[in-house]
Amino acid sequence: MGRAYYSKKLKDFLTDDNGRILGELTNNHxxxxxxxxxxxxIQQIEILKNELHGLDSGHIMFEYSIPRMGKRVDVILIYAGIVFVVEFKVHSKEYLRADIDQCLDYSLDLKxxxxxxxxVQLVPILVSTEALNFDNNFEKFRDEVFTPIRxxxxxxxxxxxxxxxxxxGEPIDADKWENSLYKPTPTIIEAAQALYQGHDVKEISRSDSGAINLVKTAEAINTIIEKSKQQKEKSICFVTGVPGAGKTLxxxxLANERHRFxxxxxxxxxxxxxxPLVAVLQEALARNNIENSTEKITKGDALQKAKSFIQNIHHFRDDAISxxxxPIEKVVVFDEAQRAWNSDRTTSFMKIKKGIADFDMSEPEFLIxxxxxxxxWAVIICLIGGGQEINTGExxxxxxxxxxxNLYPHWNVYISNQITDIEYTGNQKLEKLFVGLKCFAVPDLHLSTSIRSFRSExxxxxxxxxxxxxxEKAKQLLLELKGKYPIVLTRNFEKAKQWLKDNARGNERYGITASAKAHRLRPYGIYVESDIDAPQWFLNTKDDVRSSYYLEYVATEFHIQGLELDWTxxxxxxxxxxxxxxxxxHQFTGAKWNQIRSEEKITYLxxxxxxxxxxxxxxTVIFIPEGDIEDKTRKPEFYDGTYNYLKEIGIEEI
Incomplete structure (x- = not known):
């Protein structure tokens, strides 16, 4: 079976028996x-035969797969050099905003x-079968996707x-179009949902030569696991990578492949x-499970199932202490392992919060x-992001x-030989880091290219x-981003919010972010002290005030690390x-700014x-306030230097 349940030349569809078409759709479901x-x-087939009978050529496909979203487009019609993306809402009397956005989302995914x-030109069409005629304006975005048609x-x-x-437009070869390469970059939420539903990572990750081949990394890790299993060895491998390179994916x-109940x-x-990442992914999997389950399932049961696949490492730790x-697990994947606590932080936490007076280990020591x-045998896979430690004791x-x-020299250590940046090594020489270890170099364990931004790497x-x-390097790289990935600057918060709304299409998600220590952004309506409900902020729709779309709640680095939005x-x-x-x-304490001198805190900031x-x-739009000459905590000179530096690099002001 191809990507569509039914794919035929339009003339063949128009003469094909309705029962036979339905049978083919049913068999492929x-x-x-x-x-x-x-x-x-049945309704779609009848409507399309009535409405398309006068067309002299073309190709039609039913239930065309969009793997990244785990969905299928109702109908794709290729006609007159145009791809029509048709979504039906049978019996609907309204053109609902959610349905319009869904149709546009499909078109944007294809584009x-x-x-x-x-x-090619893509035209999203929402067909609310019983709705009144709508006076459509035929308009296109800059990328040749039309605004949705009703x-x-x-x-x-x-x-x-x-x-x-x-x-x-120019004629489109329908077979070539249908079978052309699909190279998505899903959000981590979409990826988790797709993997959980049984999609292969090859279906939801890019495979072009310009992006990291995640399949190679998976093969490298699986080879290590199989070797450890056969030779009864204990191994730890470190998967390193730049932000957005696909470490979490x-x-x-890996956890999904080897998650055998x-x-x-x-x-x-x-x-x-x-x-926040754990809570968002657990909630996303539970919601997705309920939506796609053919049997009635409670939210509690769905969440419990999701929690057996994705767990909070601190719960795992607490279970192990008791x-x-x-543990039942032979293979564990530790995400963001660079954030594991040092001995002082772990020992202090265990004594104060858990009442364990004699605990004296760092988090890595205890977890190993x-x-x-x-x-x-056992295998630990540590996912390490360079320069991602953001809190005391990480x-x-x-x-x-x-x-x-010091404690586990019998463990095999697998790591890429490409981790040379200070963000990984912490100013220490590699030879010093590796001394005394049974270390093996595996190049495919380092992901050097970001795939978060599909518009630019x-x-x-x-x-x-x-x-x-x-x-100079920043100026050059910014020039390479131009036209692919906009980064703009403003000193007006309202302009920043409007820029987000103007650029986002369909259900593309946008939101406000700021440092958890950005206490003097409060006069502008950015309250970093107000906590967010991460699952609601990342998952809820545009009509929910708790969602990122409302631009009221602000996500800090602690909420958003490991996750992403389309526009920020x-x-x-x-x-x-x-x-x-x-x-x-600097750090704002009491009523004034104090300079930070601790090297550790400087690195975190x-x-x-x-x-x-x-x-x-x-x-991204960057908002830098103008400051207030009347407010000693918001003097203009506190902000002007940063603003001028970003302008000098070449970031344009809106």
Missing amino acids: QFALEEQQRNAW NFQEGSHN ANKNNLGDIIKKISEQYK AGLN GDDEEHAVFLSGNG VETA SVMDRHSD AGLPEWFSAIR NVSNFVKSLLDCDK CVGWDANFRYENNGWSY KNTYRVLLTRARQG
């Missing part, structure tokens, strides 16, 4: 067929991720003919200390000790190496050069300011802005 779906297909659609069962054909006459894929030999789990036996309880990669060297490199004050506004406060040709680091500036998939 992978789930239990509900009466509602069957009746919808962005399917090679055959890159250079049609009903009686005027669909006329609308298609009218658009075809006005916007006729690689980890989710009831198999004591091979149970795997995805663990993360990132509370017993001395080995738990897996070391297995008598035969130890980074060196702490893991120290734990292995240079975003993380640009952010790095900006933060490193490498002006970064609120930039005076805690991180550019002056005297370099960065100056710099990494905070690295996280904030790399969360958008499609574009």
Whole structure:
């Protein structure tokens, strides 16, 4: 079966028996067929035959797959050099905004991720069969996607003919278009849902030569697991990568592949200390499970199932403290392992919060000790982001190496030989880090290219050069981003919010982000002290005040690390300011700014802005206030240096 349940030349569809068409759709349907779906297909077939009978050529496809979204377009019609993306709402009397956005989302997915659609016109059409006629304006976005068209069962054909006459394009080879490469970059939420539903990582990840091949990384890790299993060894491998390179996707894929309920030999789990990420993914999987289940399932049951696949690492740790036996899992994936706590932070937490007075281990030491309880084999996969430590006591990669060297030298260590940046090594030489370890180099364990931003892979490199004050490199990289990934600047918060709304289409998600220490953005309506409900903020729709779309609640680095939006506004406060040709680091305490002198806290603050500036998939607006000469905590000079530096690099003001 191809990507569509039914794919024929239009003339063959028009003469094909309705029962035979329905039979082909039914046979290719992978789930239990509900009466509602069957009746919808019958209606669609009849409407299309009535409305398209006058067209002289073309190709039609029913139920065309959009793997990244885990959905199928009702109908694709290729006619007059145009791709019509048709979504039916049978019996509907209204053109609902959610349905319009859904149809546009399908068109944008095809435009962005399917090679055959890159250079053609796409027309999203919502067919609310019983709705009144709508006076459509035929308008296109800059990328040749039309603004959504509204049609009903009686005027669909006329609308298609009218658009075809006005916007006729070069002929499209339908077979070539249908089978052209599909190279998506899903959000981590979409990826988790797709993997959980049984999609292969090859279906939902890019495979072009310009992006990291996640399949190679998966193969490298699976080879290590199989070797450890056969030779009864204990191994730890470190998957490193730039922000957005697909580390979490690689980890989710591995946990999903080896997540075998009831198999004591091979149970795997995805663990993360990132509370918001875990909560968002668990909620997203539960909602998706309820939506797609053919049987009635409660929210509680759906959440429980999701929690057995994705767990909070601190819950895993607490369970392990209460017993001395080995965990059921033989393979564990630790996401954002660079954020594991050092000995001081862990010991203090255990004494104060857990009442364990004699605990004296770092988090890496303890977590390895738990897996070391297995008598035969075990594998730990640590996902490490360079320059992502953002909180006190987060130890980074060196702490893991120290734990292995001092306590677990019998463990095999697998790591790429490409981790040379200071963000990974913490100013230590590689030879010093590796001494005393049974270390093996595996190049495919390092992901060097960001795939978060499908519009450009240079975003993380640009952010790095900006933060490193490498002006010339930043200028050059910004020029390469131009036209692909907009980064703009404003001193007006209302303008920033409007820019987000103007650029986002369909259900593309946007929101406000800022440093958790950006306390003097409060006069502008950016309240970092107000906590957000992460699942609601990341998952809820435009009509929910708790969602990111409302631009009322602000996500800090702690909420958004490991997740992403399509479009972001970064609120930039005076805690991180550019002056005297370099960065100056400050913390607002009481009623004034105090300069930060601790090297550790300086690193955390710099990494905070690295996280904030790399969360958008499609574009970012940076809001830097003008300050207030009457307010000693918001003096204009606290902000002007940063604003002028970003302008000098070439970031345009809106």
